[in-house]
Amino acid sequence: MIATLLVASCGDDFVDVEAPFENSDAFFNSQQDYEDALIGAYDLLQTTYINVMLGEIASDNTLAGGENANDVLGIQEIDDMRHTPINQQLVDIWGWMYSGVNRANFILEFQDKTDFPGKENILAQARFLRAYYYFELVKWFGDVPLVVDKRILFGEQFGLERTAKAEVYAQIEADLIYAVDNMPYVQPIVGQATKGSAQALLGKVYLYQDKFDLAAPVLENLIQNGPYDLVTDYSTLFENDNENNVESVFEVQYTDEEGAGFGCLQCSEGNIAVGFNGIRNYNGPVFESGFSFNVPTQEVVDEFEDGDNRLDTAILDIEAWAADTGATFATGFEHTGYFNRKYIARQGDANTGDANLTNPNNYRAIRFADVLLMAAEALNRGNIDDTRAQGYVNRVRERAFGNADNNITLTATNLTTAIYNERRVELVGEGHHFFDLVRTGRAANEIDGFQSGKHEIFPIPQLEIDLAGGIWEQNPGY
Numbered sequence: 001m002i003a004t005l006l007v008a009s010c011g012d013d014f015v016d017v018e019a020p021f022e023n024s025d026a027f028f029n030s031q032q033d034y035e036d037a038l039i040g041a042y043d044l045l046q047t048t049y050i051n052v053m054l055g056e057i058a059s060d061n062t063l064a065g066g067e068n069a070n071d072v073l074g075i076q077e078i079d080d081m082r083h084t085p086i087n088q089q090l091v092d093i094w095g096w097m098y099s100g101v102n103r104a105n106f107i108l109e110f111q112d113k114t115d116f117p118g119k120e121n122i123l124a125q126a127r128f129l130r131a132y133y134y135f136e137l138v139k140w141f142g143d144v145p146l147v148v149d150k151r152i153l154f155g156e157q158f159g160l161e162r163t164a165k166a167e168v169y170a171q172i173e174a175d176l177i178y179a180v181d182n183m184p185y186v187q188p189i190v191g192q193a194t195k196g197s198a199q200a201l202l203g204k205v206y207l208y209q210d211k212f213d214l215a216a217p218v219l220e221n222l223i224q225n226g227p228y229d230l231v232t233d234y235s236t237l238f239e240n241d242n243e244n245n246v247e248s249v250f251e252v253q254y255t256d257e258e259g260a261g262f263g264c265l266q267c268s269e270g271n272i273a274v275g276f277n278g279i280r281n282y283n284g285p286v287f288e289s290g291f292s293f294n295v296p297t298q299e300v301v302d303e304f305e306d307g308d309n310r311l312d313t314a315i316l317d318i319e320a321w322a323a324d325t326g327a328t329f330a331t332g333f334e335h336t337g338y339f340n341r342k343y344i345a346r347q348g349d350a351n352t353g354d355a356n357l358t359n360p361n362n363y364r365a366i367r368f369a370d371v372l373l374m375a376a377e378a379l380n381r382g383n384i385d386d387t388r389a390q391g392y393v394n395r396v397r398e399r400a401f402g403n404a405d406n407n408i409t410l411t412a413t414n415l416t417t418a419i420y421n422e423r424r425v426e427l428v429g430e431g432h433h434f435f436d437l438v439r440t441g442r443a444a445n446e447i448d449g450f451q452s453g454k455h456e457i458f459p460i461p462q463l464e465i466d467l468a469g470g471i472w473e474q475n476p477g478y
Helices: 031-057 073-079 088-109 119-141 165-182 195-208 212-225 272-277 298-302 318-325 368-381 386-401 412-427 433-439 462-467
Strands: 062-065 248-252 293-296 315-317 338-340 363-367
Touching: 031 062, 031 073, 031 088, 031 119, 031 248, 031 272, 031 293, 031 363, 031 433, 062 073, 073 088, 088 119, 088 462, 119 165, 119 195, 165 195, 195 212, 195 248, 195 363, 195 368, 195 433, 212 368, 248 368, 272 293, 315 318, 363 368, 368 386, 368 412, 386 412, 412 433
Parallel strands: none
Antiparallel strands: 062 293, 248 363, 293 338, 315 338
């Protein structure tokens, strides 16, 4: 773990500062120092492109795709539920998320060193980010080492035990409650986490633990008091020129700055998933070429009801598009005829570098539609109020269909199923579906090759077990 924690990502705005790691007297002496450190903590969010891709590929929404069955073996393995402790993409997720934790902890280690107006907001953002990274780690790996308010330095990994998931969740909740209490709904810098971001993530964390009585009030408070709403035209929601809109509760910010290469994907300031999702050898209007990974299945296309206007925004039917526009393309491995239209490269978005590695399209990490559906689920599954739950689902459906003719009046378990289905079609391509299936106990029935008691979480990278002195037990089944 330490080897990955201490590797600086290329082109970073923060870790190039050498002195603070050796001599704390040289840093955290001014507000600017804390703000610079916060940039470094945000920076690792950009690496979560792989979390998003694999959250779809591990589910029944998409197939790995790519050029052939050996194209990025780690992605192919996760698609087929045959991943191992030496899977490079899992190594990346572990290392990059812990790098984010370490950078947030660096700020919090010295949180009392210098006072200035507004410091609570900076500390709240650091705690939000720490919670975000730890939540990713718990989702992927279960029990993980928990360290707070201090960096993990080389040599400290020996004897560092994995912490029970429930205890990690308790820390995540504490961090998010602090963040809710100490951040405004609108930050001075677009893209920073807000009170609403923290409320939404806290509600989600409660939902993942089936704490419905806690999830419902925090999510409903956000719905009623936050500055968010649904974007009227769903078709514009994922375009590069409509980032950070009224529906955005939290977005991972990307730019088209150069600096990435296939030897250092974490160096990119761009959304690499966009290039990976793209159409292979494409020549035509609107879109750019890509590597044809993460291709939607016919099954998920068929989940959309007749008249649902979200389908054409979420899924690109390349055969129909080519027939309409004269575009040409090549078929990659596991070609289904569909692409994740939300996150494939558009012409003109990237002005510098390789459009596949420096795409500036932000990842909409938490949308208001997701908040509405999470609130509905908590109200329904917690046996709190099915009528209010219907109302939140129907807000989402009315936008999807352009009318109220398709509103639902279901209750009890029928409403639960409807909420699950609504989440799938509303959020397809956004990386949530695998974890939705796991947390609701549906994964074994939906995902080919999924083994209950094993595949709910992923293997701890063997490299990290070795670096910890071999004291950690591997996750069951691996």
